[in-house]
Amino acid sequence: MQGLFFEDLSVGQSAETTKVVTANDVEAFAAVSGDTNPVHLDEAYARTTTFQTRIAHGMLSGAYISAVIGTKLPGPGAIYLSQSMRFRRPVKLGDPVVTRVTVQALDDKRGHATLATVCQVDGKTVVDGEAVIMVPRKGA
Amino acid sequence: MQGLFFEDLSVGQSAETTKVVTANDVEAFAAVSGDTNPVHLDEAYARTTTFQTRIAHGMLSGAYISAVIGTKLPGPGAIYLSQSMRFRRPVKLGDPVVTRVTVQALDDKRGHATLATVCQVDGKTVVDGEAVIMVPRKGA
Numbered sequence: 001m002q003g004l005f006f007e008d009l010s011v012g013q014s015a016e017t018t019k020v021v022t023a024n025d026v027e028a029f030a031a032v033s034g035d036t037n038p039v040h041l042d043e044a045y046a047r048t049t050t051f052q053t054r055i056a057h058g059m060l061s062g063a064y065i066s067a068v069i070g071t072k073l074p075g076p077g078a079i080y081l082s083q084s085m086r087f088r089r090p091v092k093l094g095d096p097v098v099t100r101v102t103v104q105a106l107d108d109k110r111g112h113a114t115l116a117t118v119c120q121v122d123g124k125t126v127v128d129g130e131a132v133i134m135v136p137r138k139g140a
Numbered sequence: 141m142q143g144l145f146f147e148d149l150s151v152g153q154s155a156e157t158t159k160v161v162t163a164n165d166v167e168a169f170a171a172v173s174g175d176t177n178p179v180h181l182d183e184a185y186a187r188t189t190t191f192q193t194r195i196a197h198g199m200l201s202g203a204y205i206s207a208v209i210g211t212k213l214p215g216p217g218a219i220y221l222s223q224s225m226r227f228r229r230p231v232k233l234g235d236p237v238v239t240r241v242t243v244q245a246l247d248d249k250r251g252h253a254t255l256a257t258v259c260q261v262d263g264k265t266v267v268d269g270e271a272v273i274m275v276p277r278k279g280a
Binding site: 001017019025028029031032033034035036037038039040042045049050057058059060062063064065066067070071075076077079080081082083084085086087 | 141157159165168169171172173174175176177178179180182185189190197198199200202203204205206207210211215216217219220221222223224225226227
């Protein structure tokens, strides 16, 4: 169940997922987080906001980023050190969120990888930011 | 369902929640995010890692931060602009996570609030970082 090792990584390498956000996903995220803000759960309320319809929690896109890192690039064995996120556009129910993680820099001395982390819907960036990960070495 | 307005905020104001992380929470977070990294789901695998037991997803703490912002400070009506997080220590199953959000700076011109966001277990910081929120004004 070991993911990629530090030696397997190179700048420019990337991995991605696509997830269509459903009402069930938003309700499950509200339940597990406790974030019951009505802009996520109540269509009548959401229609009164600038978004005009229910939107997904920004941190659900964060969860998709974490999923790509935790399962694909670099995958199990890596340790998440930090994440920054800018929430640029809302994600609506039914939107297909493409989450892409790309190796941006490798710190050989410390075994750290810096990843560009981007979520897009229909080619437009909804979230961008950066993750730093400690990646195990072969035979370490 | 309106939360606090920009005029209701002052530097130093804070809000918090306490959530005990259960196996169900971690499994629900894995299901909704797609992050099935075995360090979160497989106790036998987790025992072989540096953590020695299953740990919660770092982004679950991020979800708790989002919940305090989305329901308490400032609550509904605010717009999440950005979040940074440093993952400092693991969160284990059964850990009570205290998530505290504190107003750090107010940008009156733009209506932005900068919040310090910290999650602690037994008085030790597990995640820290910063959020920037756009907060509606009264009568705007």
